[in-house]
Amino acid sequence: PGTLHVVATPIGNLGDLSARALETLKTVDAICAEDTRHTRQLLSHFGLERPLIALHEHNEDAQAAQLVARLQGGESFALVSDAGTPLVSDPGFRLVRAARAAGVRVSPVPGACAAIAALSVAGMPSDRFVFEGFLPAKASARRERLSRLTSEVRTLIFYESAHRIEESLDDLVAAFGDARRGTIARELTKLFETVLDGTLEELRARVRADANQRKGEFVVIVEGAGEDADASVAEGKRLYAKLTEYLK
Numbered sequence: 001p002g003t004l005h006v007v008a009t010p011i012g013n014l015g016d017l018s019a020r021a022l023e024t025l026k027t028v029d030a031i032c033a034e035d036t037r038h039t040r041q042l043l044s045h046f047g048l049e050r051p052l053i054a055l056h057e058h059n060e061d062a063q064a065a066q067l068v069a070r071l072q073g074g075e076s077f078a079l080v081s082d083a084g085t086p087l088v089s090d091p092g093f094r095l096v097r098a099a100r101a102a103g104v105r106v107s108p109v110p111g112a113c114a115a116i117a118a119l120s121v122a123g124m125p126s127d128r129f130v131f132e133g134f135l136p137a138k139a140s141a142r143r144e145r146l147s148r149l150t151s152e153v154r155t156l157i158f159y160e161s162a163h164r165i166e167e168s169l170d171d172l173v174a175a176f177g178d179a180r181r182g183t184i185a186r187e188l189t190k191l192f193e194t195v196l197d198g199t200l201e202e203l204r205a206r207v208r209a210d211a212n213q214r215k216g217e218f219v220v221i222v223e224g225a226g227e228d229a230d231a232s233v234a235e236g237k238r239l240y241a242k243l244t245e246y247l248k
């Protein structure tokens with residue numbers, strides 16, 4: 001059988017396509033792409049032309065069966081998304097699962113990922129973190145999601161788009177409080193790359209004040225609830241227990 005290569009592509013700067021990614025894209029029988037037009041442009045930038053197969057949310061289940069049959073027949077494919085690492089807030093999970101279930105080799109060609117790139121420059125604790133991807137589009141669902149994350153002690157990573165960044169910052173301030181610290185990493189590896197940090201309230205104020213800060217693509221990082229908060233709550237509980245014991 002052939003191999004399914006899961007290939008990361010740049011999140012902005014085309015120089016981030018790795019040598020091995022280029023070699024892989026050159027040699028596979030076909031490339032499964034989220035948006036074939038977008039990927040054709042990437043290929044043409046590197047002077048490549050390969051057969052492209054559309055693989056997106058709406059056809060992934062149907063395509064997966066056919067693609068796995070072709071992989072079993074000996075063809076090799078690359079899986080790419082529009083930007084960064086496939087499967088990370090992008091299609092591919094069903095195809096990878098189906099290929100693995102069929103015993104087809106699935107091999108990564110790692111590279112850019114916006115969440116990890118942002119974490120690497122945020123200056124936030126990074127030994128433990130949770131990737132929350134995109135928050136729900138509906139306000140009620142978004143607030144509900146955030147309310148379940150307020151006592152999370154690990155660093156939180158969110159993806160956000162230009163049209164919802166302001167609303168999301170409002171909800172983040174409401175959920176985590178205005179003093180919680182955060183980082184907004186915008187347009188990473190691109191011309192207008194900016195990394196802002198401060199309290200969530202400060203970040204919201206900066207984004208509100210400057211229309212440029214609302215353009216492009218965003219990774220929002222929120223510091224975890226922190227051992228301090230945990231420790232003071234634990235200390236409070238300990239004192240309370242002692243006091244009730246004493247008052248008995």
Ligand code: SAM
Nearest residue numbers: 011084085088113114159160187188217218219
């Ligand atoms: N698979 C991609 C990855 O590995 O990062 C993520 C795809 S997701 C559909 C797109 C989101 O990723 C954007 O809305 C934004 O939150 C984030 N993103 C992608 N490129 C970015 C960049 N250059 N700077 C900041 N965030 C970016």
